[in-house]
Amino acid sequence: MAISSKRERTRSRLGECALALFEERGFEATSVAQIxxxxxxxxxxxxxxxxxxxxxxxxxxxxxxxxxVVSARPRDEEPLARAVRGLRSALSGLSEADLVMVRRRVRLVARTPALRAAAVTQNEVTSAAIAERLAAGGADPFTARVAAQTVLAAVTTALYAWAEDPHWTLIESIGAALDVLDQGHD
Known part of the structure; x- marks a missing residue:
């Protein structure tokens, strides 16, 4: 992912420094001043x-x-299928560098109770965005929310498993979780 503006570069640098310090010293032992x-x-x-x-x-x-990507899926697909297949498509856009950073972040979150709890709130924001896109595409709002939450629960489970198991790739781990939800994928 190319970073163009000074704001984006600063934000990226802050994230990288925070992650490195959290890994080295622990989340609780690292202050914002240190980052x-x-x-x-x-x-x-x-x-x-x-x-x-x-x-x-x-x-x-x-x-x-x-x-x-979920929003771009065919509107005649069921909401859960749209969410699952959209996520599958989105995965293909991650670079190797992105994957290394994601594994480090997810591993830290999985091992840090305060971050795990905060991740639940973060997932709610993502879930709401997915549900909103599904509903805008014609899905019943309740069904859209259930589909979005279901996909994120599967992905979260896959991410935590992947972060701790060096034998899995991200695509394999999330793919296996999505296969549980989408038995008839192509």
Missing amino acids: ARAAGVTEMTFFRHFGAKEQAVLTDPFDPVIAE
């Missing part, structure tokens, strides 16, 4: 980019892409 110092910015700059230190690890630029 800002490592990134060469002020604490105020950190808070312009992230509302809390959890967000430096949990904010995922891939989430809006998922909602867009």
